[in-house]
């Protein structure tokens with residue numbers, strides 16, 4: 001039972017906070033109607049720490065954890081936040097803290113919490129609560145199917161590809177912007193297709209509804225629509241006394257509309273963010289959410305600024321501040337630190353990407369010799385594929401690494417196959433899952449799979465339709481085995497998570513038939529089974545995993561054991577919120593940062609600048625920005641020498657060079673001394689003059 005009405009008042013943990021952090025933590029605590037609060041927190045200023053303290057403080061002073069809604073950017077961040085809250089609360093509540101933290105059930109991502117609320121309110125909004133969720137790839141597949149059905153894949157001039165169609169759709173939904181505006185602003189080469197795209201999106205929405213699937217965007221869209229009904233909005237809002245949101249700079253208009261509908265007068269609302277770290281505009285996040293937050297309420301929200309940086313040395317912070325100072329629009333806050341100055345960040349010129357990889361690998365090992373573990377060091381890059389040559393070098397030198405961002409564990413075909421089975425069992429109307437699954441059977445192609453799926457779509461009882469459908473002509477016994485597996489899993493006899501083993505046993509013979517490297521892939525499936533053990537039900541497992549997939553892949557280096565030491569490789573986006581003793585940023589050149597793809601508009605350029613800022617502010621003690629001079633172009637033989645020259649990023653103009661130490665690697669061999677007695681062999685200057693006389 002929760003002892004929520006016996007507040008514990010000793011709060012020694014507040015002593016560890018600075019005055020601004022303390023004000024943010026204690027703001028409105030104890031008041032019936034705490035006024036809205038905006039915490040503008042600079043990089044490394046203890047944003048996460050402050051939010052965790054605020055949640056702990058609310059709980060310690062008597063707030064009911066079941067009535068706290070805590071939204072973070074990723075599931076990983078939510079788990080980390082909950083751990084911190086527990087650690088703080090434990091200081092005054094002892095063992096009792098665990099019970100309170102277990103009751104903090106509404107901590108997660110916007111999408112994850114949205115999915116839970118939608119299931120709770122499904123019958124009131126005309127939704128079947130057994131809906132399954134499509135990840136981006138499934139959504140693109142379904143979009144493709146509809147595109148094909150409407151005949152757009154056969155147009156004379158090329159119709160936008162499935163990924164582009166989905167990106168346009170997603171942008172319209174998340175930014176709440178008409179298709180014409182989205183096309184003109186962000187996809188000008190597709191403007192001529194506006195009418196067809198509108199028809200495609202209508203078809204896509206109908207297909208999702210027929211199949212009882214929601215995509216990522218729907219989770220926010222349906223939630224926002226639910227909040228348009230005053231009674232439902234009041235009911236959902238009344239479930240929570242406190243609503244706290246981290247990383248507010250990366251939310252989009254839909255998310256802010258949900259928030260304002262939850263707490264229209266702002267009471268109990270806390271948002272935390274840093275406009276200088278807003279890096280998700282490509283997902284329709286808008287910096288306006290944070291800039292406009294105070295004025296959304298009357299009286300306006302209180303603003304507390306955290307400007308003391310606890311992470312980086314003075315030298316690193318000085319360089320990062322100078323980079324962001326050149327940004328065109330931002331909340332001005334001058335970050336300061338009382339940490340020692342430290343060494344200047346280094347701008348390292350290397351000949352090419354191979355030298356870049358050699359330099360980083362060498363330095364990482366040197367740092368290890370000097371006492372830093374591999375885990376205290378990270379290599380960051382703008383795009384996932386930038387790390388290719390480095391991964392090869394690390395493998396060659398036996399340096400274990402884990403890569404975040406880019407290819408996800410769940411994108412592997414065999415993992416998707418197994419999940420498709422579970423999804424189909426959960427929701428037999430899920431056409432993308434069914435289509436994938438049936439084609440695993442020998443003798444079943446797209447046509448016969450479609451036929452069965454059409455049969456299911458037309459029936460009121462999809463399971464009955466599946467078992468009574470005429471079997472695909474060439475599937476034989478495999479079809480019976482497939483039906484047996486689906487039926488058994490759906491009956492729930494094996495129980496969760498044991499049923500995932502049953503699913504794997506059905507899948508394994510197919511895996512062996514389809515993939516030559518079946519043994520390696522089997523290991524992933526076993527890992528998936530272990531992950532499944534951490535979830536209470538099949539539905540929660542599928543939902544959570546789809547929304548926030550684990551993203552560590554570690555190529556040839558093999559998956560490191562958890563207690564082993566390994567170097568962190570990460571895209572800058574995935575490095576958000578993290579910190580390391582040493583940080584290497586790769587390819588700090590125009591074309592990579594800013595990316596070639598990100599230079600369309602001045603807003604995009606500004607976002608690229610913030611990306612570099614985010615990367616630089618991850619470093620505590622030392623920072624290397626790598627500047628390769630040339631890049632080999634793709635599409636040539638291994639010995640080909642076609643390359644392009646690159647220039648240092650425009651975000652570090654000459655005026656900022658004094659804030660860096662500039663080095664070149666490898667050091668050039670010293671030139672042989674010239675003998676002083678020899679005069680010039682030829683007088684070129686005279687020859688030049690002579691050309692014109």
Ligand SMILES: Nc1ncnc2c1ncn2[C@@H]1O[C@H](COP(=O)(O)OP(=O)(O)OP(=O)(O)O)[C@@H](O)[C@H]1O
Nearest residue numbers: 016017018043044045046047048049310311577578
């Ligand atoms: N009051 C404090 N005293 C000492 N150290 C602190 C204090 N507040 C935060 N820190 C330390 O500062 C570092 C940065 O904190 P945190 O990760 O919470 O920052 P952040 O604002 O979330 O960073 P970013 O937005 O850049 O990801 C951490 O190592 C944290 O332990």
